Amino acid sequence: GGLDAALFAAWAEEIAAAVRADRDRLTALDSAIGDADHGANLDRGFTAVAEALAGGRPDTPGALLSLVGNTLIRKVGGASGPLYGMAFREAGKALGDAPAVSLADLDEALAAGLAGIRKLGSATEGDKTMVDALAPALRALTQAVQEGQDPAEAVGAAAEAALAGAQATIPMQARKGRASYLGPRSVGHEDPGAASTALIVRALHAAVSR
Amino acid sequence: GGLDAALFAAWAEEIAAAVRADRDRLTALDSAIGDADHGANLDRGFTAVAEALAGGRPDTPGALLSLVGNTLIRKVGGASGPLYGMAFREAGKALGDAPAVSLADLDEALAAGLAGIRKLGSATEGDKTMVDALAPALRALTQAVQEGQDPAEAVGAAAEAALAGAQATIPMQARKGRASYLGPRSVGHEDPGAASTALIVRALHAAVSR
Amino acid sequence: MKKLINSADSVVTDALRGLAAAHPDLRVDVKNQFVARASGPRRGKVGLVSGGGSGHEPLHAGFVGYGMLDAACPGEIFTSPVPDQVIAASSAVDGGAGVLHVVKNYTGDVLNFGMAAELCADEGVEVATVVVDDDVAVRDSLYTAGRRGTGATVFVEKIAGAAAEAGAPLAEVRRVAEEVNSRSRSFGVALSACTTPAAGVPTFELGDDEVELGIGIHGEPGRTRSAMRGARELVRVAMDALHEDMPLDGDVLVMVNGMGGTPLIELYVAFAEVAAYLEEKGATLSRNLVGDYITSLDMQGFSVTACLLTPELTRLWDAPVQTPALRWGR
């Protein structure tokens, strides 16, 4: 396969830029059903990731994603820090030390990441969390891989599914995380973590389309 | 003379009603250059006065004004409590124990009241205090008495002078009381104590005109 | 939004510098972002470590000192600390008898402290954890992240701190902490939202005639929005919620806590109503706190926390404590 460390570094940088640009939107979403810090949290985390990468880029996709995950765990805090951190770490672990990986490898790695989130946060689809964006994104990606689509096409489909998944959290009542405290009042708002997941998958699309 | 205890009791009741009606205006004036309590202070004081009178009216004008003064001192607090309290007390003292007093007696008694305020607060005219309404009111009253006007006319002239005096505090810079802390920023606002003095003299006019 | 800060990004570290300047009894590690007793760990004493997002001051750093916490890990505003902070603090205060983590039940706190505990174990620091979940506004069910941890945290930190100071072993300190938590309930009411420095606008908008009932401590909206009422009625809503969940009886420790922007005179007005309520129920107002102990930045409102005391808990509550925000007996 042809996805190398440079591609994954580009992904991380795309995320950092996207989070910075959408920081206030994410915080506003978190204001409605949370504690108004999601944008600041991810901005702090991915700024640290970008700095770490500027200081020296790991050679392999696996090491790179592990670095992203560990940096998020060390810098973000909150619920999203450990969850995203664990996801990138597990994805990195799944990629092993290959210098470049295939789209199918990436699909498997992201599935390992999702499993990490699920294990740590024990959320299932419909709980109004980041899982509601990541799970459909992965289904779309897996299917596209099976259909033999090229990376840009396949990840594009995943990004669309993530966005749709995030939108679909609007009518849900939260059952996990801070928004669950609101009970029925959590209905009618997009989940901030699902929204940021959609950003993250869109950033991957941007990276593979470069 | 013909001003008896009933007349002075009517005055106190007129003040209580006027203060109640203008409570918010007085507080708003005090908000601008003070601490937003003048209306509440006087309302509390004159409500207590009205209650005290309802419980038993003193027989003489002198005793009645002393009761008003002592009640204000016991109930109002702040700067205006001792100042108005002392004024009524000194006025009451000046009236002695006559069962009824003349307009000239009243004029002298109010002069004693003003002297009490001046002694306690050491304000002079132009300092932007209640003195700026009471002093011109007394000048008008004294002159009207000398001209032999009847009580309603004479006190009417005093009430007009008090109102004009209160208005004249607007361009002044405060040199006494809380408003003095504002320095030049006290300019452009009517002094709340001068405004309440105008109310009090107007209430006297209402009482003598009944 | 106007805040007495230099910048939204530096508020936590700037405040830590202020804390260090104000309290020579504290060792403030600005780099690793934790606050510990300057005296260092005491050999054989269980260490107590807590932490959570900033914006709840004096919680937690204000409770570091003799008879209470050994260290606190302040995260960013309303954001749980990261595992590194907790690991650094736990290692710094371990006197060989292990460390108790006092964690408020929020997903972020539980996850970050949980990761830290695993890594502490790897480093040879024995860690036990108590998760505080006293907020009756949230039903503990499959459909929520469980009850939130709020006011009882102060009670747990004080009472478990006294047990640790007295030399109790880790299992015993944890038992006491869990007992305090299980005997405590809280309920919060907001008269206004708060504004985080990062967001710059209030977390929600409340009308002049509205209140939020059942709020947490992170500026989230509460369980329900309701009509504004007098202090007596608002206190009754809160006390009824506590009493329904845990009948108030016997000796009670009560905290009437301000959310950060509530004048103290109003907290005393509320406390008078709390005392009247307890009397009505036949419970004894045995110990109390009235003031700002666990806040939400500039929010106006209050919370009530009640703990059903036992003779042991009362004794531990009364034991000397010397921290910036709670002090008696020395």
Add this chain to the structure above:
Amino acid sequence: MKKLINSADSVVTDALRGLAAAHPDLRVDVKNQFVARASGPRRGKVGLVSGGGSGHEPLHAGFVGYGMLDAACPGEIFTSPVPDQVIAASSAVDGGAGVLHVVKNYTGDVLNFGMAAELCADEGVEVATVVVDDDVAVRDSLYTAGRRGTGATVFVEKIAGAAAEAGAPLAEVRRVAEEVNSRSRSFGVALSACTTPAAGVPTFELGDDEVELGIGIHGEPGRTRSAMRGARELVRVAMDALHEDMPLDGDVLVMVNGMGGTPLIELYVAFAEVAAYLEEKGATLSRNLVGDYITSLDMQGFSVTACLLTPELTRLWDAPVQTPALRWGR
């Protein structure tokens, strides 16, 4: 306006009921509206009585107790107490050695305490008075009512209280009180106005980019309105005002005081800047208080008070104190 009260008229008495329920060490006389130590006067000890409008909590009732005040007389919101209250309190605490009135320099306080002092003398209670006037924002001249009394009141009450507790005679307690006042200066900054229950609307309107400099504690506008700035710059304005009036040098006791609605984390941010300023001037930050001690209801903002210590004043500051709002050493 939303306030945690039952009614604007009952807020002071309601809060007094709460104070009584919370602090069994205090005797709260709701009828005569004063708060005294439950233990009563000590034979031969000078009594310390203070008072002023309510809305400044914990001042003054929060400072009644061992080592500080013997009694406090709370007036209505922002309104000086009436002479009757002061007379009743002074009589109640007189142990035969006389009573010191601690009065903040406001026309109303000075007049009402003055009347009370005269009447106390008639009743055989010896009264001395110290008038606190530490606010450098107001120039003391023929053209003002003189400097206002603000933050130094806390220092005077603590330090004179310690002298009285140690058995100093009335003249000596007054001398110490006057020394504290003459060595102390304050300056206040408002980020927002406050709202009194009676008025129901903020006492002034401030834009989002404005602050009031040189405020008192009654929600009055300050000396000047100015552009909003960061904590460092605002603290510098306040510290420069103190330093210009009284060069900061040697051992300094500093209070960074919140006006009632300021989050504690912001006060620590400000305190860091105060500490840096003192270091820059070569003065020694010897003792400090950070928190809400003399407030203006829900106002956001802060004041800084500095006192140039002497060894005697430091010793008296360090002496044990046990009140609802200030406690150490017992």
